[in-house]
Amino acid sequence: MRKLKMILASTTMFVSLSMQAYGQVIESKYFELDLSQWELVDSTRVLYTPTEFLSEADTYFENIVEYLGSSYINKPLKKIVIRIVPGGLGASGNFRNSIYIGVDLLNEGYSIIPHELTHALIYYDSIPSYGEGLACSIQDMFVIPEKQLWYQRGSIHGIVRVIWEHSFDLSRLQLVVDGYQDSMWSFFESQSLVQYLIDRFGIYLVLKYCDGAGYKTHYDVFGVAKEEIMSDWIEFVKKSEMEVEWMERWDSFNSYFSKANKKYYLAP
Ligand SMILES: [Zn+2]
Secondary structure, eight states, rough: OOOOOOOSSSOOOOOOEETTTTTTEEESEEEEEEEEHHSSSSSSTTOHHHEEEEEEEEHHHHHHHHHHHHHHSHHHHHHHEEEEEESSGGGGGGEEEEEEEHHHHHTTTTHHHHHHHHHHHHHHTTTTHHHHHHHHHHHHHHOGGGOOGGGOOOOOHHHHHHHHHHHHHHHHHHHHHHHHHHHHHHHHHHHHHHHHHHHOOOOHHHHHHTTTTSEEEEEHHHSOOOOHHHHHHHHHHHHHHHHHHHHHHHHHHHHHHHHHTTOOOOOO
């Protein structure tokens, strides 16, 4: 197949264009994107080009891989395919080598690549609360506040503190510590737990625990029993300051997430 190579991006980012049967595909160092999907994007609101979008994704990739270290990640053997799909948060996801981005998020100016990329690099489907908690933590660490999802801005522990004012459920927290999630609230609690573990034990041990896929105990990896970790974490969160926006807008946040809470909610 004839390949038209054009160097579009500046500095170290090279993007090539290739004509393929399913449309025009652009590639960056780590990603590829079918340009026909970019037509879903509202060009009056999204002011950057697909090339700039992929360059930003490359930067996330390099920074996140460097942060996670090489011990536990599955570095993709081929480029990760970004697929832009109709819909918002619920449309986003990761499957094998593809990252799905709901176009509403792009149109609102949000970036969810670090979250989905983390799943692509390192997914633990036998202990989803740790997989999601890690993806949410990485998203929080690497995305500037202006591109961060509206509900994730601020301190995650402060957000969870507000949730617990209204809905403190020990059995739900037990599930999270054991590796499971049963509602959208579990996403926030999972992130809080994983962020707490990273701050206390470091990212390497957290990844080592996750790599045990639920077969290694907390004590084996962290040297602290699960029950103690759970009570320490709860105590820590209870001392955090509540996020003001969550306090003030509780009713609207609650009704938004209660809809998602009806059944196990896979997104984000
Ligand atoms: Zn996720």
